[in-house]
Amino acid sequence: MKNTYTNKTSICIRTGLAVALIMAFTFCANAQKHVRKELQFPDFDNYKTLKCDFHTHTVFSDGRVWPTIRIIEAWKEGLDAIAISDHIEYQPHKDDVSTDYSRPYEIARSTAHTYGITLIKSAELTHGEPPGHFNALFLKEIAPLKKSDYKEAVKAAIDQGAFVFWNHPGWKQPGHKSVWYDEQEILFTNGWTHGIETVNGYTYYPKAHKWCMEKNLAIIGNSDVHLPISMDYDFAKGEHRPMTLVFAKDQSQNSIKEALFARRTAVYWENKLIGNKKFLKPIFKKSIEITPEIISLRPGNDTYIRIHNRCELDFILTANGNAGEVSGPGHITLPAGKTVLARIKCNKDIDKEREKAALPYRVENLLVAPDTGLEVNLELNVKINP
Numbered sequence: 001m002k003n004t005y006t007n008k009t010s011i012c013i014r015t016g017l018a019v020a021l022i023m024a025f026t027f028c029a030n031a032q033k034h035v036r037k038e039l040q041f042p043d044f045d046n047y048k049t050l051k052c053d054f055h056t057h058t059v060f061s062d063g064r065v066w067p068t069i070r071i072i073e074a075w076k077e078g079l080d081a082i083a084i085s086d087h088i089e090y091q092p093h094k095d096d097v098s099t100d101y102s103r104p105y106e107i108a109r110s111t112a113h114t115y116g117i118t119l120i121k122s123a124e125l126t127h128g129e130p131p132g133h134f135n136a137l138f139l140k141e142i143a144p145l146k147k148s149d150y151k152e153a154v155k156a157a158i159d160q161g162a163f164v165f166w167n168h169p170g171w172k173q174p175g176h177k178s179v180w181y182d183e184q185e186i187l188f189t190n191g192w193t194h195g196i197e198t199v200n201g202y203t204y205y206p207k208a209h210k211w212c213m214e215k216n217l218a219i220i221g222n223s224d225v226h227l228p229i230s231m232d233y234d235f236a237k238g239e240h241r242p243m244t245l246v247f248a249k250d251q252s253q254n255s256i257k258e259a260l261f262a263r264r265t266a267v268y269w270e271n272k273l274i275g276n277k278k279f280l281k282p283i284f285k286k287s288i289e290i291t292p293e294i295i296s297l298r299p300g301n302d303t304y305i306r307i308h309n310r311c312e313l314d315f316i317l318t319a320n321g322n323a324g325e326v327s328g329p330g331h332i333t334l335p336a337g338k339t340v341l342a343r344i345k346c347n348k349d350i351d352k353e354r355e356k357a358a359l360p361y362r363v364e365n366l367l368v369a370p371d372t373g374l375e376v377n378l379e380l381n382v383k384i385n386p
């Protein structure tokens with residue numbers, strides 16, 4: 001009897017241990033999967049550079065994932081804020097899920113809190129083109145936006161203090177040509193359009209970029225993801241979803257809203273940033289570090305500098321304008337997170353008293369207008385040795 005009892009106890013203990021080990025292993029494996037990529041964009045002027053996607057879908061419209069998954073995906077990819085913006089007028093899964101427009105937000109809210117993602121209550125107004133689709137952010141209630149007339153629908157969002165932007169302008173047109181219809185003009189002159197998607201998924205809309213510049217609208221870039229994000233972007237190849245960088249005081253809804261209405265945005269798309277030079281310039285400047293701190297130059301001789309790029313982007317530089325007393329290579333690529341050695345030339349008739357020199361470049365992938373790179377100076381502290 002005693003033996004049997006001991007054996008049973010021992011079996012129980014061993015089984016218990018095995019279960020605990022399996023659980024610990026499973027937990028560790030799961031914990032390991034919960035790893036976030038931190039995207040490297042500098043903060044500047046007392047603003048935090050927030051990474052946001054204001055256009056995503058779930059099974060509550062024509063998306064293929066549950067709302068909580070959108071939060072986890074965003075967290076893993078290094079985002080700070082997202083909007084779940086299911087279509088109001090298109091709910092193809094309505095036989096299987098609730099048609100209450102607030103459900104995706106309510107379902108995802110506690111997961112967003114756990115992961116520290118700011119979740120913005122939103123919806124996509126899905127009217128035919130013109131005027132096309134619009135996203136409304138920071139909604140209190142979504143149901144009042146369900147109107148057959150597009151103006152009444154947008155007005156219902158505006159009445160709630162929403163930030164409204166025009167989505168994928170021209171997606172139905174051949175060659176994705178964007179058209180500023182009369183309907184666009186009506187909404188714009190009413191003050192009911194605050195931004196335009198300059199990038200939606202894989203598509204860049206240069207006309208939208210121009211309109212944002214001309215009409216002082218926020219430049220927005222979003223994924224408009226419907227599938228699981230990893231089915232649209234190959235992370236192993238370094239791909240990422242397009243996103244809107246928002247320069248905000250902090251990560252709260254109020255600060256993001258304030259920054260959007262103040263048009264403090266840029267778009268991170270492929271290996272490019274798209275936005276106003278007043279934002280792209282400090283991002284570039286704070287990303288670059290040149291050593292040595294003081295560069296010793298001898299007239300007529302070459303020397304070397306090291307340029308470190310701490311940004312998420314590879315910067316692609318082309319020499320811009322006339323080489324002055326000091327000049328660098330015609331082209332330099334500064335890979336993300338790496339340091340490049342560059343040879344610089346010093347003219348023999350350089351001013352001997354000079355303490356500063358600037359190398360003028362154009363950063364081809366920081367787009368301040370369509371096909372227009374940001375002009376920068378690589379500033380050097382120099383000491384001239386005769």
Ligand SMILES: [Zn+2]
Nearest residue numbers: 124133167168
């Ligand atoms: Zn749409």
Ligand SMILES: [Zn+2]
Nearest residue numbers: 055057124224
């Ligand atoms: Zn959409």
